[in-house]
Amino acid sequence: MTDHSRIGEVLSTLDEELPRALDRLVEFLRIPSISTDPAYKGEVRRAAEWLCAELTSLGFEAGLRDTPGHPMVVAHSPKGTRRPLLFYGHYDVQPVDPLDLWERPPFEPQIEDTPQGKVIRGRGASDDKGQLMTFVEAFRAWKAVHGSLPSDLVLLFEGEEESGSPSLRPFLRENAEELRAGVAMICDTGLYADGRPAITTQLRGLYGDEIVLRAADRDLHSGSFGGLAANPIQVLVDALSTIKDATGRVTLPGFYDGVEELSGELRADWDALGFDPGEFLSRVGLKHPIGEQGRTGLEMVWNRPTFEINGITGGYTGDGFKTVLPAEARAKVSFRLTGAQDPERIREAFRAHIRAHVPADCTVEFHGHGASPASRMDISDPAFTAAKAALSQEWGREAAYIGAGGSIPIAGDFKEILGMDSMLIGFARDDDRIHSPNEKYDLDSFAKGARSWARILAALG
Incomplete structure (x- = not known):
């Protein structure tokens, strides 16, 4: 038989x-x-x-x-x-x-x-x-x-x-x-x-990076130095904020090289799943989807690349208040990758973008955390x-x-x-x-x- x-x-x-x-x-x-x-x-x-x-x-x-x-x-x-x-x-x-x-x-x-x-x-x-x-x-x-x-x-x-x-x-x-x-x-x-x-x-693939940005050789009094000395937190958030535009797209040069649109067969399969992004978000206390405009919910979480800030630290974060310009700021970021995107090319574009925002008397270093397509x-x-x-x-x-x-x-x-x-x-x-x-x-x-x-x-x- x-x-x-x-x-x-x-x-x-x-x-x-x-x-x-x-x-x-x-x-x-x-x-x-x-x-x-x-x-x-x-x-x-x-x-x-x-x-x-x-x-x-x-x-x-x-x-x-x-x-x-x-x-x-x-x-x-x-x-x-x-x-x-x-x-x-x-x-x-x-x-x-x-x-x-x-x-x-x-x-x-x-x-x-x-x-x-x-x-x-x-x-x-x-x-x-x-x-x-x-x-x-x-x-x-x-x-x-x-x-x-x-x-x-x-x-x-x-x-x-x-x-x-x-x-x-x-x-x-x-x-x-x-x-x-x-x-x-x-x-x-x-x-x-x-x-x-x-x-x-x-x-999706994954590329992660940690940025360490340093300015003065110590924390500075914001009354004495504010407005004159570089604030590494400000420098860092300014650099990171320009990586996405108002439509949710990533602005790094060449970022979307290799990103592929859904095939007709997969789009039909995914549409048949009846995914409701609002209901999905309601499970975690949210209700309004954000992200790349013109894309369905499943496209955004399965078939489109992302940039996310996973953590950011610097300055005084304890109880009470301390008016300082910090000497150092750090951020951890990740990119989810799709299609044939090259993690190494995206790493180069991301680091070049950050360096372009760093003032001449500040320093920046990077610590990579994996890069897989x-x-x-x-x-x-x-x-x-x-x-x-x-x-x-x-x-x-x-x-x-x-x-x-x-x-x-x-x-x-x-x-x-x-x-x-x-x-x-x-x-x-x-x-x-x-x-x-x-x-x-x-x-x-x-x-x-x-x-x-x-x-x-x-x-x-």
Whole structure:
């Protein structure tokens, strides 16, 4: 029988095995694999070993690959004639602080009834152990029905995602030939806000900078020096205020080079989501959208570049009042990038703009904070159409191609280093409280997530 003709058996097996799949997830969640805290180094490795043992028991050729930090888990299914697929997830978790806000110990996971349905609560339930295990359970059911794993699968499970992935890019470069595939599957995303399944097809890039502007060699009395001496806060805010014009556009020369308009297909998908920017802002106590004029709300947060001032300090900020001209002012800024914008060119234009506003007897220095380009996937690849149809069938509503306003560096790394696009498909929800106390993952997301991957495996077979 073909993969398509037996998908019903795979789905039935997943349904029947759900209690045991949850037991395995609970066991996995009990391991406190906090990658950013050296005190948990042994526990991070234990989580990697747990995963490796699970994959080996399913017939994968799996092993731990040591790095200068935490190990990678790499696994392969038998080679065949399928288009190779790479599956990526991470097994490390965020720290649990503040501990006193947890309703139960974060590494004693439990299934709970909530008004919205059953959830599994514990650190890592949604980000990313629960999501990662939707892969594993789909593979397990596939083997139970077919007697063997799907061919040409490569699994890469990372243990440093929550601590900046310092070992990932070197590992990808050193093992590019082994890891390269037709397309990558990344499970570290979620459903759209209204609960429909989604494939994230584009991510904004990010460039950050810190400016330190110095004037006099000490804080000055504003009565004695005000109006005569340079005030670095004033200089800095004057420079920053001219980076956007009255329409919300960035004024840096060449800033919009490489920015692309939405395709007709993506615009139709996004319009169908019915996004209401006013309602979205109401969740955080606002109601009036601002930004680049003539753009829809989703365009502004997914498909248009931005400039933001993230912090600014200088002078006296304590209680009471102190009339000084400060000796120093600082600001932290960031740019979200889209299309083919070049972070390095924008860095040069931004720093030139600031320097042009600095008086001759003042000094300025910059401290860069990362520079990564945007990622856009080629949805003309038939694999995207097949996966979208499989998701729609499982969830009973049309899946959407969506964007993300933030950055997921691994997708860009796969594109740059391995030369392949990624499908970012996850089943987290907005209320999963990832990175916060009382993290949870809906049982429906876990069960239907595994079923979704089974359908996608069949559709891409």
